[in-house]
Amino acid sequence: MITLSTIDASAGPAASSRLIKFERGASIYFQGDPVGNWFEVVGGVVRTVRLHADGGRQLTNFFYEGDYFGIESGRYSEAAEAVTDVTIRKYDSLPDRGQEPGFASGSSGIAVLEALRRAQECIFLLGRKTAMQRVAAFLIYIRGRSAGDAFIQIPMSRNDIADHLNLTIHTVSRTMTALVRLRLISLDGPQKFKILDAEGLRGLAQDCQEDEDSMDCNRSDLFAYG
């Protein structure tokens, strides 16, 4: 497992923070470690991972530039790993919680509430029934983070997506190509996509049976099943 990190001594904007770089795949902290710092993504993408007893992974969240992660108490219930090469800001001032970004006195724990909102997002993603709904919702989520109206970058692997949506990489792959076949998206390699029909995609992500004449999501004929 890669754990190498390069420490850049620098004067952070707030007191007692410093920048650290991690290369793709590196662990920022491990599940079970005592919580000692909170982190902010300066560049790149970070994932939080809960490991199950049999080696199964559950990716609970992805963090982009400006996002805070490591917001927990006691011991980390999930690890944090670099999806891409990343630069993060590490805040050290744990003893005085009033100084911490998440617990700033004036904002009353905004970072914690944000972490809660993110966790709920994950719950609603996993609460969807079909692979089509989950993948569609995930792509819309990615679109919202990347803020480019042309081709949108998918920074994480199919494996990461599968472990986030509680599916297999096969189903994720098959569903993506099915969405292409539906003319809802187009793909330029595995890591870039474009939304062709945002309305239709949103219809799939939220629900497909709210209206009689709306798009049916059970298009099994578009798969190679049977």
Place this chain on the structure above:
Amino acid sequence: MITLSTIDASAGPAASSRLIKFERGASIYFQGDPVGNWFEVVGGVVRTVRLHADGGRQLTNFFYEGDYFGIESGRYSEAAEAVTDVTIRKYDSLPDRGQEPGFASGSSGIAVLEALRRAQECIFLLGRKTAMQRVAAFLIYIRGRSAGDAFIQIPMSRNDIADHLNLTIHTVSRTMTALVRLRLISLDGPQKFKILDAEGLRGLAQDCQEDEDSMDCNRSDLFAYG
């Protein structure tokens, strides 16, 4: 929909709080309502519910005596409803967050962190692959809340369990009887159960493939499939 509530004027232990009773099935607040109060369960059980576009429900949590709920910001992303007849304490002091239970200055947002931990629990529950694993994990969760070593009360319906585990009531029911057939639990009506083999149940809940000779969870022969 039942929304009747009985207000008992009383002097709460903290400033500006009061007890309210809700009958079984009543709504305590609705999804989309502006967040104005936080609540504490004094007696009974409360569920939080996210409604999907097609009417599908996702139950994110159950709250027992002493639990806080309604910890959100902005507008409620999920409704709160009474699973049983309940008595709750309603805290009114929103403007001064330092007075609120979740944001007490000394404890630095313990209630919010607790809410976050609960959300993560829900994620890990939904992250499990099979119905057997989810139901087993759920029963262990219920055991931990009820603190009775004899028959344990299941306060919520099969429908609630199904919407919490993202399964159908049929699968929940079948899995329960399968667990009875495995001699892991015994049932006394739909709302009471006893754990016969805690070790085996825990093995199913966490994982079933970590050891070769451990119990296999894919006991399809115990179902009526095929």
Place this chain on the structure above:
DNA sequence: CGTCTCCTTGAAAGCGTTCAATTACAGTGG
């Protein structure tokens, strides 16, 4: 050019859902 990793695709099997029927039980009114 071989090897490695990641992604895609195919076919068969498994598991949960859907459709459908039955049972159990509480509440109500005869």
Place this chain on the structure above:
DNA sequence: CCACTGTAATTGAACGCTTTCAAGGAGACG
């Protein structure tokens, strides 16, 4: 006291979506 009614839970059978097993393809790197 018993029949009627409505809700909740259980059970059966067939369908279908996802997984599993298996193979092939596409780049990156040496």
